[in-house]
Amino acid sequence: MLAKSVSAYRSAVVALLAGCVAIPLAAQPAAPAPAAGAVPPASPAAAPATDPKTLPLEEGEGRAVALKLADELIKSFVFRDNAEDYAAMLRKNAAAGRYDKGTRGELATMMTDDLLAVHKDGHLHVMLAPPPERAGAAEAPQRRGPPPGWPPLIQAAKTIAPGIGYIRFTAFMGTDEEVAAVRKWLAENANAKTLIFDLRNHHGGGLDEQDAIFSYLFAKPTPLVKMAVAKDLFDRGDSPLASGPTLKFEAQGDKMVATHTAIPGADTPLRTAKVYLLVSNKSGSAAEHFALALKSSGRATLIGEATAGANHFGGGQPLNEHFGVWMPVGRTYDIKTGKDWEGDGVAPDIAADPRQALVVALEKAGLSHDEAVKLDAQEVPGEPVHRDKLRAR
Structure with a gap:
């Protein structure tokens, strides 16, 4: 069982x-979150009563x-x-x-x-842990998707004003649909003078969406951040990370260390576009990885407040049939300083009330204050963009 x-x-x-x-x-x-287009359970009766x-x-x-x-x-x-x-x-x-x-x-x-x-x-x-699968449930794992009650993974993806692309995320879940939507938005805004990434209520995630974005923003292979796990954990196959095109692990003492690298794609004007990243104290985990990568490389200006301060990556592990632990097994850190953001967050380049961060970015992109306020009012994030730290875990 x-x-x-x-x-x-x-x-x-x-x-x-x-x-x-x-x-x-x-x-x-x-129960596992269904992939987009998946057939839901036959009836609510299949769910546990307690x-x-x-x-x-x-x-x-x-x-x-x-x-x-x-x-x-x-x-x-x-x-x-x-x-x-x-x-x-x-x-x-x-x-x-x-x-x-x-x-x-x-x-x-x-x-x-x-x-x-x-x-x-x-x-x-x-x-x-979730309850046992109901009788007849497919044994193959479903593609990862957002838990019930979350906003869409991409809340908005548009040209918010002439020459300005805007995208607002909930998480980087690496679904085929989300990565395809990111690439579609980038292609549609390939001639934009400015891109605005809104991660003010971003829950975290993986590298797939980030790698797609970086392929448009960088003109040459660019080291972004380093990621490290214990060598014995890596060797026994318990690392949630593996080497790939943008991540190459090498042994360094008792650690396996990789440099996350931006790999350029097709040449587009986005390589020289201005990039603004909106952050808040709810921008956590992979959102902070994304923020540090763009800040450390000098490729984006961060607007808002310090991020959540959740650095150590890992994944879920079972403890018994009823309990599990989200186990941090590695850390991501700045190539230049060796420091990570655990507890402190990634600091913005322009400090601003996160509720006004989009207005600030639009003004930096050349819009008047009145135009920026009007467009900001039309963008309603799916969740609050700031939380009281006294109430945060």
Whole structure:
């Protein structure tokens, strides 16, 4: 039974590449998100009648999950010293009976809070695995897509004003449809003088969309950022990253390190277009990778506020049939300084209220203030573009 549950877990938990999507516990889908055009379940009756978060823990389950998590952290977490601190806390709490009572949802929340009280991390959290697949469900994993309730992956893609292309993302999920839509927008705006990328409520994701964009923006192969994982983790096949055309891993001591490189595509005027990137404290994970890559290379001007500060990339791992952990296994960092953005975020070039960032970008692109305000009013992001940090995890 565990093998089937693990399969369902892996297809539902999006293990993406660059920084990854950190899906809050409350937003965890109860089943894999359907790909665009997929046939939905035959009837609502196929869904479980009980919310998995409300189910009581089985005897000894909480303690077993804590001990398994401690072992997995030692095995895989990005920083060994931090992993040992986490593991010591979990083992101590398990022995004291802290995880013996309550519901599964309460345990996931409690254990996450305990971890982050030891060391903050923008991605690490315990979550509920999806329930077993219903009878007759296809065994092949579905293509990754947004969890239920999210806005479309691309909320807007247009020529917002003559010579100005504008695109607003929810995440980089790497679906065929999203990558194709990005390429279509770039082709339609190939002669634009200015491009505006709006990542103010971007949840994170992978490299596919980024690589498509970079192929238009750079005239020659350009190193962007570095990404590193432990060599033993890479060698045993547990890295969410592998070498590819834009990412080449090489051994450096006990690490495998790759340079993410922009590879030019066809020559278009976009190689010299002005580029503005809108960011906020909700721009997380792969959005921060994208921001650092463009800022460090000098290819874009960032407008808004410091990003979310969620750096360490990784993916979902099962702990048992009912629980999993989003495990950070590597870090992305600036080629020039060696620093990453965990906890601090990527700072903007032009500090602005993120709610006014599009107005600022449009004015920088040559529009009058009144024109910019009018166009901004027509663009309504699918989610808030700023959050109160006191209420953020």
